[in-house]
Amino acid sequence: MLKLVMRIGVMRNLLTKRVTAERIGLHPESVMRLARAGQFPRPIKLGAGAKSSVRFVEAEVDAWIAAKMATREAVPA
Numbered sequence: 001m002l003k004l005v006m007r008i009g010v011m012r013n014l015l016t017k018r019v020t021a022e023r024i025g026l027h028p029e030s031v032m033r034l035a036r037a038g039q040f041p042r043p044i045k046l047g048a049g050a051k052s053s054v055r056f057v058e059a060e061v062d063a064w065i066a067a068k069m070a071t072r073e074a075v076p077a
Contacts, residue, residue, distance in 0.1 A: 014044065014055035023061060031056075040064060 021028040032054075034040035041064055043054035 013058035015058050015061060017043070017054055017056070020056045020061055024065065 015023070017028045017031060021031045024031065026034075031040060032043075035042050041056060041060035043056050046053040046055060
């Protein structure tokens with residue numbers, strides 16, 4: 001499988017919707033639903049149309065994962 005990651009600027013990685021979904025273990029449409037609901041980082045649209053490609057900022061996705069892990073660790077067993 002080809003992992004699609006685009007580099008912009010200095011150390012800024014953009015992840016495709018599919019790579020983002022694989023990283024967090026959800027279906028790509030579930031990722032988009034979470035983003036629309038404000039429960040996941042918003043994607044960057046690469047076009048003007050409704051069907052334009054989107055990318056997620058890797059650092060924001062990693063921060064979301066870290067926050068979820070911190071919440072899990074803060075809950076008493």
